Amino acid sequence: MDDRFGNDAFWDLVPPQKEKGETVPRKDTSTVEIHIGGDRPLRKLPSSRVFTLRQEKESPKLLLSYEPKDSMLRAVRVYAWPERYGFYEDFLRDAHRYFPERGVKTPPLPFFAYTPQYSHLTRAQLAYYLYFRTQIREEGQYPPADFSYVMLLIYEILNLPDLIPPARGAELLGGIWYYYRETYRQLDKYLGEWLCDYCLIHRVAPPQVVVREIVPQLGERVALREFYTDFEENLSGSATAFLASPYQYRNSRYYKENSDLFDRHITGALDEAFARMKEDGTSPLTDFSLMRGKITRDAYCGAVCAMSNKRKLEIEYLSFSRSPEFRETVGLMVKYAENRVRAHLHIKSRLGARGAGHWRTYIDDYFAKHLPAPTASASSRASREPVDTSYERFYDAPPSTLKITSAAAIEADSWGTTELLNAAFDEEQTVEIEPIVPKKTPEPPAPPAPAPAEDDLFEGRMTPFYREALRAAAEGRFPAYCREASRLADAVLDEINEIAAETMGDIVLDADHTILEDYKEEVLSWICKTQ
């Protein structure tokens, strides 16, 4: 049909395709029920034979949500584990079974397993494990044990919050960490994370022994350092120094011998500085506003943990690592405090700690009160104190009279020393000399001694091979000559030099396989003579 302009529909295009994103199925995919084989219903397969091709992930179930007080953690949400697994159910069952057992004193037995579980223990090992656990649980003693026993006990504590009250569980974990970390340093890596998870899941505070004794040494070895530090009201110098500072003063080369001074005064100075900054409103926390961070972490990662105890955590916190200005300031404060300690110890080298801030004055005030720097007069007084030099008398020459007779006696006697040392030296081809015998009248000059036939002696020990080697050395082809003779050049050089040293008192070949200039003429003339 023509349009209003009189054009026909020949050029009309088909209606446009549907918009992108909209798919139009080509075939009818609606479900149709069909029956096969009459009215007999289909055999129902047992559930164990039913496999879901793609298991859909369930949304994790929120179990707990809270906002910790006095903590750098602002919000914690604890979720159940979203995926099902059953390979630690046996462990959990065994843990419940053995929980009430008490152990008796047993000699220690070695035990090793990569992921220790009760089923890995022999009867004897189990007996020792129970004794070990009883000592820790009931006696507060920490007997020596292999690392696998320690890990087994940790796994047990993590998996039995229903039987071990969480506060008690945290205390046990803290004790295990404190007493065994010297022997098993890897505990820092594991318990640093697992204890954090355990406390967050069960809403308990970290044990004081951990905060006081272990955290200062952890530095950046724990992922969530903010968990281990109290917040603003109680922002402690020690925790901040260790957890927030990019510079760890415990790595200082002077720390080992002065650890007490370093620990006491650096943390003390920071404590005082933070407290005073908070009073005058210049706290670095308010100045720099710690940035918020949010992380999701799997609890007890790497541990033997039954599914019922496994959790997922979502934590919002005030982050040290995301607050570079705060970290930089704390780092400068730590370095500045260390410089003051170094000044007290008369250590001249200093860390670079430039930067403005009221904290310098506060740190100076602290050290002026608790650890004043030595005054110039005190240090110069110390250097002026007389040093005992009474030992010098042992090094003075003995008194003597400067008499020729005494000297002659000493000189004659010294030939004995010479003879003692000459035991190893070649005594042939020498010039005779007589010892000094002082006389009143001078003697007529002694006739000169006959010249020794040293070259003959050297020549006498030169084999034809050595002779040719010397010729080759003169011609600059010593290494090639030795190689042709299947001998190592350095070895032949060594042998010839040894003979020369014994017969002539000196070597003749240099390290570069050439004849020494001093002896070139002699050796060459000797070689020509023997041609």
Add this chain to the structure above:
Amino acid sequence: MDMQNAVNETKIPKRVLSAILSGMSAGIVPRSGAQYIAIGRRAEIAAMLSDLEKISDGGGAMRFLIGRYGSGKTFLIQLIRMYALEQGFLTADCDLSPERRLSSSSGGGAATYRELMKNFASKASPDGGALGPVLSRWLSGIRSDVAASGLEPDTAPFEDEVRTRIYKTVRNLEGAVGGFDFSAVLHAYYRASLDGDDEKQSAAVRWLRGEFATKTEARAALGFSVGSVITDDNWYDYLKLMALFAREMGYRGLVVFIDECVNLYKITNRVSRESNYEKILSMFNDTLGGRAEGLMIVFGGTPQFLEDTRRGLFSYEALRSRLSEGRFASAEYTNLLSPVISLRRLSDDELLALLLRITKLHSTYYAWNARVSDEEMITFLKNALDRAGGNVMITPREIIRDYMTVLDLLYQNEALTMADLCKSGETPTASEVPAAPEAPTEERRKYTPEDITF
């Protein structure tokens, strides 16, 4: 005064005599023949020779040679060093400095090791650089022994037997710290020597001398991975290995001389200084506790280095309790069984005895009768000692050098006498200096160019 001396006839090689006189004229310890000018010190020398016997039997030893500047420490060190070389020991020596220490975190320890290896000496290479020749000689010796046992050289059974003997030697080293790498490098040296691969051979020697800074560099040069290179932390372990290897090769042991230890005393930082002293303590415990087979270490230092209770070795309690002689020590009786040998200054008579000896050596070498009487010799020595500050500051080195000059001049100038020389070289005392003439009162004459004649 009548002398009662046994007549000793002693023979000196002429070349050695020449070396002695040249060395003394230059003020240095002669490279050979130092035993002929060893005056006094008999007990000290005997003590050190007995140490050499001890390490020859597989033990270890350590001595501290302590004396003021000019007391003869370096002379004694050179003397013992040359004796040890002649006796079939290997030696290594170095002087500590601000750059070379025993313990360091900036390469000072490794620098000391490299210096020791640079001065590694044997009888045939007494001036150092002996590591390559010693290794070559060792391999050559094994090949000679195997050939002497009847196997035809350059055949498969011959090479197998050589390889077996080499492996047997190096396997004994593997039990020591660093032994695996050490023996791997020795294997590499042997293989390179068989293949005529000078580059790999040189790389193996460089590793043994501690010249690689990183394992990567060592791997690139050697062609295989090594577990370690010689660093500040392990250089002493490799020194012990070298001593062990020296004995395996058939030498009697390794004697190490470390002089100028006063440089440790001068370290201002207490922690650094004490870490160096800790290293000395560790060496002391190893050598005297039987954990350093065939190794003798001799430290040379000043009395302050040893006995200063603020900065010396005695400031470090563990060393003080081991090295101090206690309340029975005195200047009269010295205990030479103690690790410390205190070198007192040579007495005036001993210095005079030295001049007597030098006179005789000079006369014999040049075949002339030195025109120096006993009284003139005494006068010369008195003048030297009485020079301003001379009684404290002058050293035997300077006296010998001056006396050699006097003898040389007398030898070359027949008309010259000792009295003439003493007078010309004498520094007048204040009473003998004539008073400066008074300035003339008349007007100075004015000179014109016409006064100058050519």
